[in-house]
Amino acid sequence: MIQVSPFNCTLGLFKAAANILKPNALMITYHPLAFDGVIEPQSNKDFDLELKSKNPEWGIRDLTDLKKIGNKNGIEFQQLYNLPANNNRRKISYPASERNRNFILNVLQEYLNPLQNGHVLEIGSGTGQHISYFATFFPHLKFQPSEYEENLFDSIKAYAEEVPTKNVRNPVKIDITTDSKTWNLETKLFDYMLNINMMHISPYNCTTGLFQNASKLLKPGGIMITYGPYAHNGVIEPQSNIDFDKGLRRQNPEWGLRDIKELQQIAEAVGMTLTKKHDLPANNKCLIWLKPGNE
Numbered sequence: 001m002i003q004v005s006p007f008n009c010t011l012g013l014f015k016a017a018a019n020i021l022k023p024n025a026l027m028i029t030y031h032p033l034a035f036d037g038v039i040e041p042q043s044n045k046d047f048d049l050e051l052k053s054k055n056p057e058w059g060i061r062d063l064t065d066l067k068k069i070g071n072k073n074g075i076e077f078q079q080l081y082n083l084p085a086n087n088n089r090r091k092i093s094y095p096a097s098e099r100n101r102n103f104i105l106n107v108l109q110e111y112l113n114p115l116q117n118g119h120v121l122e123i124g125s126g127t128g129q130h131i132s133y134f135a136t137f138f139p140h141l142k143f144q145p146s147e148y149e150e151n152l153f154d155s156i157k158a159y160a161e162e163v164p165t166k167n168v169r170n171p172v173k174i175d176i177t178t179d180s181k182t183w184n185l186e187t188k189l190f191d192y193m194l195n196i197n198m199m200h201i202s203p204y205n206c207t208t209g210l211f212q213n214a215s216k217l218l219k220p221g222g223i224m225i226t227y228g229p230y231a232h233n234g235v236i237e238p239q240s241n242i243d244f245d246k247g248l249r250r251q252n253p254e255w256g257l258r259d260i261k262e263l264q265q266i267a268e269a270v271g272m273t274l275t276k277k278h279d280l281p282a283n284n285k286c287l288i289w290l291k292p293g294n295e
């Protein structure tokens, strides 16, 4: 509370504590702190500026000041515990990603080995919600998020910092329509690739680029898992998907549901094959694409 309220609220808090607490009782407060006029790290400095821009009376308080107020009210400072950063204001949350993540995870668990060391690349990580959620279930795999929109990097990092298994790397900028040789990847070949809800919400050359690059970046025997709504043999079903497709095309004529038949042709042209289709709730599918061969 103390950083998002005027300073007299902090004074009031200590006065109230002095009146209400029994002798030797504790008051525990949780908030970012300044130390002798210094706010660290940069993310806390930015937070302080953001607070002050919302209300000049708000801001991160200094421990020295809090100790003085405490002393005036007969409340002695005891102990400071450093806790992890509160990332909530950096994390963007898409409700759809919350809803579909367990359905997608169930499919991943059929293909990704939780005991295997290896590398996973996600194209179009969005907010970073999916990759950080999945990573905890496969602690031996290293997960590489990527995004075209660099303004989503902070959200991706905020989710990644909270992954207890520490196996999510910093996001890299990837425009899937460009050649993977130009991308700044630490790992050159991947065991798995993921692409969730991108193909229908991006121009067609993102779909062709996805397969072209996957064929180069996957190890022989590697697989790419794509998720989203699809057409099949020119048919979109049910009506809700037909309406969704129309809505997408109205927003951007280059968007729209992709046809599995066409995707198979694109994949085959680069030496990949569709090995399985999983029907998932809300008329979505996971498609499993294999780059054949043995490592």
Ligand SMILES: C[S@@+](CC[C@H](N)C(=O)[O-])C[C@H]1O[C@@H](n2cnc3c(N)ncnc32)[C@H](O)[C@@H]1O
Residues within 6 Å of the ligand: 094, 097, 123, 124, 125, 126, 127, 130, 147, 148, 149, 174, 175, 176, 177, 195, 196, 197, 198, 201, 202, 206
């Ligand atoms: C609907 S969002 C899905 C994000 C995330 N995968 C999810 O399911 O929440 C589509 C994503 O595709 C990404 N995208 C669009 N054009 C792209 C491109 N040329 N290269 C890579 N990603 C692209 C967007 O930046 C966006 O994050």
